[in-house]
Amino acid sequence: MIENRPWLRFFSHLILVVGVFLVALPVWVALVGSTQPEGSFNSGSIPMWFGDQGVQNWAHVLFAEAGSTLQIPVWHLLLNSLVMALGITLGKIAISIVSAYAIVFFRFPFRGVIFWIIFITLMLPVEVRIVPTYQVIANLDMLNSYSGLILPLIASATATFLFRQCFMSIPGELVEAARIDGAGPIRFFFDILLPMSRTNIAALFVIMFIYGWNQYLWPLIITTDDTYYTLVMSIKSMLSVPDGDIQWNYVMVTTLLAMLPPVAVVVGMQKLFVKGLVDAEK
Amino acid sequence: MSVYFPQKKLPYLLVLPQLVITAIFFLWPAGQAVLQAFYREDAFGLSQQFVGLENFVDLFQDPLYYKSMMVTMVFSFSVAFLGIAVALWLAVMADRVIRGKMVYQTLLVWPYAVAPALAGVLWWILFDPNIGPVALFLDRIGLHWNHFLDGDQAMILVVISATWKQISYNFLFFLAGLQAIPRSLIEAAAIDGASSFKRFWDIVFPLLSPTTFFLLVVNLVYAFFETFGVIDTTTQGGPDGSTNTLVYKVFKDGFIGLDSGGSAAQSIVLMAIVGLMTVIQFRFIERKVQY
Numbered sequence: 001m002i003e004n005r006p007w008l009r010f011f012s013h014l015i016l017v018v019g020v021f022l023v024a025l026p027v028w029v030a031l032v033g034s035t036q037p038e039g040s041f042n043s044g045s046i047p048m049w050f051g052d053q054g055v056q057n058w059a060h061v062l063f064a065e066a067g068s069t070l071q072i073p074v075w076h077l078l079l080n081s082l083v084m085a086l087g088i089t090l091g092k093i094a095i096s097i098v099s100a101y102a103i104v105f106f107r108f109p110f111r112g113v114i115f116w117i118i119f120i121t122l123m124l125p126v127e128v129r130i131v132p133t134y135q136v137i138a139n140l141d142m143l144n145s146y147s148g149l150i151l152p153l154i155a156s157a158t159a160t161f162l163f164r165q166c167f168m169s170i171p172g173e174l175v176e177a178a179r180i181d182g183a184g185p186i187r188f189f190f191d192i193l194l195p196m197s198r199t200n201i202a203a204l205f206v207i208m209f210i211y212g213w214n215q216y217l218w219p220l221i222i223t224t225d226d227t228y229y230t231l232v233m234s235i236k237s238m239l240s241v242p243d244g245d246i247q248w249n250y251v252m253v254t255t256l257l258a259m260l261p262p263v264a265v266v267v268g269m270q271k272l273f274v275k276g277l278v279d280a281e282k
Numbered sequence: 283m284s285v286y287f288p289q290k291k292l293p294y295l296l297v298l299p300q301l302v303i304t305a306i307f308f309l310w311p312a313g314q315a316v317l318q319a320f321y322r323e324d325a326f327g328l329s330q331q332f333v334g335l336e337n338f339v340d341l342f343q344d345p346l347y348y349k350s351m352m353v354t355m356v357f358s359f360s361v362a363f364l365g366i367a368v369a370l371w372l373a374v375m376a377d378r379v380i381r382g383k384m385v386y387q388t389l390l391v392w393p394y395a396v397a398p399a400l401a402g403v404l405w406w407i408l409f410d411p412n413i414g415p416v417a418l419f420l421d422r423i424g425l426h427w428n429h430f431l432d433g434d435q436a437m438i439l440v441v442i443s444a445t446w447k448q449i450s451y452n453f454l455f456f457l458a459g460l461q462a463i464p465r466s467l468i469e470a471a472a473i474d475g476a477s478s479f480k481r482f483w484d485i486v487f488p489l490l491s492p493t494t495f496f497l498l499v500v501n502l503v504y505a506f507f508e509t510f511g512v513i514d515t516t517t518q519g520g521p522d523g524s525t526n527t528l529v530y531k532v533f534k535d536g537f538i539g540l541d542s543g544g545s546a547a548q549s550i551v552l553m554a555i556v557g558l559m560t561v562i563q564f565r566f567i568e569r570k571v572q573y
Contacts, residue, residue: 008478012375013382019372020389023446026404029415033407041413048415095299102296107286114297121308122560125507128529128552131536131545132314133307140306155307160300172285185287214397216511221537232397236515239403248413255403262395267388274391274454 027256034058034252041248053249061253070226070237074257077231081213081258084230087150088212089205092159097201100163101189105175121157126218134221144225153218159204162279166200167193203276206269210262231258315553318546337547346523347531347548354506354527357441361509362501365445366494369452374482376453377460387457394450398443399511405443406516429517433524436517440525443516444509452497459493460486499563506555528552 033046035054065071102108103115126133133152142148170193178188194201219233226234235258238251266273319337321330341347376386393401408416409429417427429435463486471481510529513519519526519534526534532552536545 009379012378015375016372016379016386019368019375020386023390023393023449026408026446029408030404046407046413046415095303099297099300102293105287106289106293106296108290108293111293114301117309118297118300118304121304124308124312124553124556128507128532128549128556129308129311129315130533131542131549132311132318134537135314136307136311151303152307155303175285175287179285179287185289185292188287210395214395214399214511216397216399216514217533220514232399232511235399235403239515248407251403252407255400259396259400262397263392266392266395270388270391277451277454278458 027259030252030256034249034256036249038247038249046248057249057253061250061257070229070234072226072229074231074234074254076227077229077234078257078261080228081231081261083146084149084215084219085209085212087146088153088215089208091150091154092156092208093201093204095154096157096159097163097197098189100160100167101193103160104164104167105185105188118160119157121155122161126153130217130221137222143222144228146228148222149215149219149228149230153212153215158280159208162200162204163197165279166197170196199272199275200279202269203272203279205276206265206273207276207280209265213262234258312553315546315549318542319550320543322543323541333543337543338550341544341547341551346526349523350526350528350531353437353523353525354529357437357444357509357525357527358502358505360437360441361444361448361505362498364441365448365452365501366497368445369449369497370456370490370494372449373453373456373460374486376457387454390453391450393447396447397511398447398509399515401443401447402440402512402515405439405446409439431521433521436521436525440509440512440516443512444505448501448504452501455493455497456490459490463489496563499559503556503559503563506559528555 029046029048032048032050033041034057036047036051036057037053061074063073063075065073099118103111137143137148137152140148142151174192175188178192183191214232215230216233219228219230220236223229223233226237229237231254235251235254238254239246241247320332320334322333322337323330372390376383376390379386396404406414408414409427411417411428411430414427420427427435429439467485467489468481471485476484506527507529509527510533513525513527513530517525519530528548529552532545532548535541535548539545
């Protein structure tokens with residue numbers, strides 16, 4: 001601040017506190033609601049303070065079953081989500097770091113064509129080509145499988161684009177020096193390039209993990225067997241019950257559990273997260 | 283880069299995994315979408331017939347498609363405008379405070395990590411006509427809330443849910459933008475006697491315009507394509523199509539209506555829209571480099 005005006009500073013803090021409060025409000029209500037006994041929602045509004053059923057509700061959802069239409073405990077869904085998120089993250093990083101390496105550090109026929117084939121995927125999010133992608137997965141017999149959940153979402157060039165930008169800023173002298181010292185391309189990749197891009201990989205990991213964990217539409221349409229359900233999409237089957245007889249306390253527990261891992265990643269690795277966001281938009 | 287490795291076969295091996303994945307899970311389905319757009323399937327999915335541009339003609343004569351376009355426009359611009367305005371305000375406030383900037387940042391960025399589908403559920407709970415505290419409060423002051431019956435209220439609910447998630451993103455970029463403005467400029471204006479209100483509109487806001495424009499494009503793309511979950515968990519396009527956005531309609535017509543030709547034609551139109559937005563984004567980024 002240029003001038004020292006205490007009331008102005010107080011006003012800024014006030015607005016920020018109100019903002020923080022409003023942003024947190026829905027989570028607070030869900031948290032309080034998740035500790036209420038089953039019948040307490042029928043009688044009107046959600047109580048604004050904790051009930052006494054917290055431990056029972058959370059334990060029930062985690063270990064017994066998530067709700068009337070979902071006869072599977074949430075820890076299993078958590079595991080599925082984890083497999084999917086890590087599969088997408090690691091798969092994407094692995095295939096795109098090597099292809100970006102080839103595109104930047106080698107000259108070979110059809111390099112331009114290959115570049116464009118890969119980068120055209122930036123134009124089309126899964127949501128837009130959803131019906132034909134489903135048919136392809138069905139033809140390949142990959143419905144209700146982890147590979148069906150993971151592979152189609154790896155087909156995107158965002159990570160390749162990022163690594164390409166990062167590799168292009170590496171000075172040519174480094175390659176020259178490595179070659180004079182007798183290091184081949186494989187050695188150069190593992191001993192020089194990988195250590196140099198550690199922070200970039202970590203930042204990308206954070207962003208991709210959130211992206212993978214939060215997938216909703218894709219798992220929703222290709223899984224019909226609830227042993228392959230992911231946590232985020234399972235919320236849909238808990239909400240679409242006949243007669244609108246929703247078990248709200250269980251829905252709230254599941255919602256909070258489903259958002260906890262990615263939120264923890266963002267808060268715990270805030271620096272990497274911010275770097276990843278800014279890089280991804282360059 | 284001007285120095286390259288001389289190997290001729292290795293690079294093909296390196297790009298192979300990504301090429302295979304792209305071919306199977308991107309080029310094949312995208313090609314299918316293009317083909318299907320020119321075919322029509324019968325109701326049982328037994329036979330296909332080439333119909334030329336008929337799917338597109340039908341699409342652009344369908345009043346429901348125009349309604350969906352309008353809904354998408356209203357939804358996207360509301361989300362973008364609201365998200366940018368709230369985030370800018372909060373970022374300006376956070377830039378002013380001396381202590382606690384990082385604390386506020388932490389407390390404001392976490393919604394980015396919440397899945398759109400879950401954001402929809404969280405706000406549904408607040409606005410549920412039977413149990414939602416906000417809905418009950420609105421009822422008490424004489425505004426009857428039921429987003430299952432009232433189209434405008436359904437729209438408000440999905441706009442709030444979608445915006446809530448995006449504020450954190452905009453906030454981060456605005457805060458970075460504000461911190462990049464040279465202090466001396468603002469100090470000079472202050473010495474000349476400009477009030478803090480005038481300093482904001484005449485100096486800070488114009489200097490932030492590249493960030494604002496960038497965020498506008500990103501927010502529109504977000505509202506177009508990444509809000510499927512919000513709509514599917516809360517309103518499912520209803521009531522009476524009042525929240526049926528273009529992306530939601532592709533899914534609905536393709537999977538529930540089983541009209542693969544019509545759905546594919548819609549996909550093609552959406553592809554054109556994404557392409558246009560990507561070009562705008564790239565153009566803008568080129569300009570930013572010069573700036």
